[in-house]
Amino acid sequence: MSDENNPIDSEMTVLDIISRHRRTEAVFKSYDDQAGECICCHALFEPVRDVAKKYNLDLEKLLAELEAAQ
Numbered sequence: 001m002s003d004e005n006n007p008i009d010s011e012m013t014v015l016d017i018i019s020r021h022r023r024t025e026a027v028f029k030s031y032d033d034q035a036g037e038c039i040c041c042h043a044l045f046e047p048v049r050d051v052a053k054k055y056n057l058d059l060e061k062l063l064a065e066l067e068a069a070q
Contacts, residue, residue: 010049
């Protein structure tokens with residue numbers, strides 16, 4: 001279920017984002033190869049900004065892709 005009144009931001013955890021916007025799970029999964037592990041398995045409770053830093057991902061690109069998927 002999408003919640004368009006609450007945009008995705010870098011402080012939200014992976015779980016919060018996927019719970020509110022189910023289609024974003026595919027975005028996280030698309031980064032698993034680059035991360036070297038399943039982001040949903042290993043970083044579910046981490047804020048997306050920390051996930052980007054941990055896995056050396058482009059935070060702005062990730063947020064844009066998550067926004068587009070919701």
